[in-house]
Amino acid sequence: MGRQCTTGTGKKPKQYMRISVDYTHKLQLNEKLKQISSWGRQRKQIELMCSQRKGLHENLRNSGEAIVLPRDVE
Numbered sequence: 001m002g003r004q005c006t007t008g009t010g011k012k013p014k015q016y017m018r019i020s021v022d023y024t025h026k027l028q029l030n031e032k033l034k035q036i037s038s039w040g041r042q043r044k045q046i047e048l049m050c051s052q053r054k055g056l057h058e059n060l061r062n063s064g065e066a067i068v069l070p071r072d073v074e
Contacts, residue, residue, distance in 0.1 A: 039046065049055060 045060070049057060049060065054060075
């Protein structure tokens with residue numbers, strides 16, 4: 001039989017229910033995890049940029065790496 005419940009009505013309802021998600025959500029999550037793991041691989045470069053006060057830069061390009069369009073194309 002078991003012990004009698006002295007307060008309340010017994011067992012509490014479960015708070016966390018298992019839910020199913022669609023494949024597009026899983027794909028988006030997978031892409032985000034890939035991005036985070038690539039940041040882990042670039043950790044040394046990120047720390048170097050932050051130590052040189054370039055922490056707000058988003059993309060490091062060395063001199064001559066940017067695409068320059070000719071005047072007639074612009």
